Amino acid sequence: xxxxxxxxxxxxxxxxxxxxxxxxxxxxxxxxxxxxxxxxxxxxxxxxxxxxxxxxxxxxxxxxxxxxxxxxxxxxxxxxxxxxxxxxxxxxxxxxxxxxxxxxxxxxxxxxxxxxxxxxxxxxxxxxxxxxxxxxxxxxxxxxxxxxxxxxxxxxxxxxxxxxxxxxxxxxxxxxxxxxxxxxxxxxxxxxxxxxx
Numbered sequence: 001x002x003x004x005x006x007x008x009x010x011x012x013x014x015x016x017x018x019x020x021x022x023x024x025x026x027x028x029x030x031x032x033x034x035x036x037x038x039x040x041x042x043x044x045x046x047x048x049x050x051x052x053x054x055x056x057x058x059x060x061x062x063x064x065x066x067x068x069x070x071x072x073x074x075x076x077x078x079x080x081x082x083x084x085x086x087x088x089x090x091x092x093x094x095x096x097x098x099x100x101x102x103x104x105x106x107x108x109x110x111x112x113x114x115x116x117x118x119x120x121x122x123x124x125x126x127x128x129x130x131x132x133x134x135x136x137x138x139x140x141x142x143x144x145x146x147x148x149x150x151x152x153x154x155x156x157x158x159x160x161x162x163x164x165x166x167x168x169x170x171x172x173x174x175x176x177x178x179x180x181x182x183x184x185x186x187x188x189x190x191x192x193x194x195x196x197x
Contacts, residue, residue: 007150008143010182011164011172014061018049022054022062022131026073029065029130050092051161051173055133061170063134064161073133074125078110141174147182150174 018036029052036048054063067098113121139157142149143166153162154174165171 005147007141007145007147007164007174008144008166008172008180010147011143011174012047012178013048013172014053014163014170017049017173019055019061020052020065020130021057022129022134023131025068025126026128026130026133027126030070030126033067033070053137054130059161061137063131063137064163065130065134066161069133069135073128076121076125078114079113107169137163137170137190140170142166143147143171147179151179154179 009058018032020032032052033050036050039046051064051066052166053061054065056062093110114145139153139162141153141164143164145164151160156178161173161175163170166175
């Protein structure tokens with residue numbers, strides 16, 4: 001049997017990806033994602049990804065920004081606040097009624113954006129900085145890690161695109177498609193392990 005392939009053999013090189021700065025606005029990232037989407041739709045030759053990587057002022061990769069992050073970023077900050085669980089031990093019903101009225105008003109304020117147009121929501125929320133909604137990049141893989149380890153990390157940690165290090169420097173990305181293509185190569189025209197017990 002041939003030598004077992006490693007993460008470095010299936011990863012996408014980091015140079016294939018576009019970058020944004022952490023202080024860029026979501027609108028700036030959206031332009032890049034739109035351009036990549038159009039190139040994919042037109043079957044333009046090349047690698048055009050739906051994920052961008054985020055650099056800080058020193059040029060280090062500090063996060064990633066996907067279409068999921070973009071859409072999640074459209075939710076206003078006021079709606080992201082979690083409700084605190086309160087215990088009520090009031091002596092009078094009128095005190096509880098006042099508290100409920102106050103809570104209802106707060107909820108209406110938090111979710112007033114439900115009644116705005118999607119256009120207005122996008123126009124407002126795409127002014128946020130990329131750093132406010134980007135996803136973290138940890139944990140990372142080493143280039144000589146096994147593909148099994150990459151699969152385990154992706155699903156145990158719920159990380160769709162773990163980054164790959166070589167000598168402490170980020171050199172690539174393992175995506176679900178990287179793993180899927182390797183699986184297809186191993187399976188060939190038919191699953192060669194069928195019937196093996």
